[in-house]
Amino acid sequence: MPDRYGRPPRGVRPTPDRDSKDWWERLAGHEFTVQRCDTCHTTRFPARAFCPACRTERWHWEAVAPQGTVESWIVNRRPFMPGSTEPYVVVLVRLAAVPGCLIHGGWDGDGEPEYGQAVQGVYADMGDDLALLNWRPAE
Numbered sequence: 001m002p003d004r005y006g007r008p009p010r011g012v013r014p015t016p017d018r019d020s021k022d023w024w025e026r027l028a029g030h031e032f033t034v035q036r037c038d039t040c041h042t043t044r045f046p047a048r049a050f051c052p053a054c055r056t057e058r059w060h061w062e063a064v065a066p067q068g069t070v071e072s073w074i075v076n077r078r079p080f081m082p083g084s085t086e087p088y089v090v091v092l093v094r095l096a097a098v099p100g101c102l103i104h105g106g107w108d109g110d111g112e113p114e115y116g117q118a119v120q121g122v123y124a125d126m127g128d129d130l131a132l133l134n135w136r137p138a139e
Contacts, residue, residue: 013130019047022061028131030123032066034098035059043098064097066121066133070113071102091135093119106134113137 016024023046026033035044037051038058050057072092089107107113108122118138123131 013126019049023047024130026061027123027133028129030131031063032121032133033061033063034095034101036062045095045098045101045103066095067097067138068093068095068103068119068135070094070115070117070119070135072115073107073113075112089113091119093135103133105132108134108136 014020014024023033035047036042036059037044037054037056038060039056040051040054042051042053043062043064044052044059051059070091071094074090075087076090077087089112090104091107091113092102092104095101095103105121106124108124109119113119113135119135120138121133122136124134125131
């Protein structure tokens with residue numbers, strides 16, 4: 001059952017693909033990164049092989065602060081997995097470092113989030129090789 005922060009049970013794990021594998025490994029080390037194109041310098045998230053702006057395959061990982069603003073949220077009151085019964089909040093955050101990017105995660109705040117609320121990412125360790133990014137009100 002998800003805990004009060006929306007973290008899934010330990011048995012539910014993301015399945016990294018060719019493009020996201022390095023990102024998940026960096027997140028497990030508490031490093032939040034996005035891709036930056038070496039040609040046009042566009043930042044992007046999620047990870048992809050080609051730049052959406054100039055179509056080049058040349059890019060690098062760049063560490064950025066996991067900060068943004070709340071765009072939307074849901075309160076899930078139905079079991080997501082067998083045995084889960086607690087309601088939990090999932091937020092959709094507009095990432096400050098990547099214009100136009102929306103990223104979701106569990107809510108790690110008291111009460112419900114508010115539209116436009118400044119938030120910062122917090123790492124939720126799910127084992128030695130997995131961390132998730134949750135969101136809490138910015139200090």
